[in-house]
Amino acid sequence: MTLPVRRGGPLAERRLPGWGTDPLTEFNDLFGRMGTLLESTMGGAMGPMTQGMAWSPLADLSETDDAYLVEVEVPGVKREDLDIEMTERELTITxxxxxxxxxGMLRRSTRRTGRFEYRAALPGDINPEHIEATLEGGVLTVTVPKAGTTEARHIEITSGH
Structure with a gap:
């Protein structure tokens, strides 16, 4: 399951009446601490059970006038280790x-390894023939063009009162 990631910005330190800071900021901090605790206590014990399960990398999905743009962080991954599929309006990157x-001995590791999967349902019609993907600086960028829009045309009424 992919969870949203709030990044800094104008809302990150916003003050609300009755709250010290934005309650979502406090929730994000609590959620991060709980995740770290679970990984440190259950990570080794759950390793065999979770082995083979895919996780989702950090990604941004944006929309321009003529395309959808998906940027996925995959530092150190070679392009031959990536697979991109488009079905209907769903983009899958694995x-x-x-x-x-x-x-030597690894004392601590917080970097994820193993299989990952990112899925995004695109909200509009697309042109699957012209999808492009680039891998540069550890970021996979997939550009999915929107389907050509049809111009409005006047429809004449042929029968009725």
Missing amino acids: GEFKERERT
């Missing part, structure tokens, strides 16, 4: 962050 070989 891939794998491979564990690198290390020397």
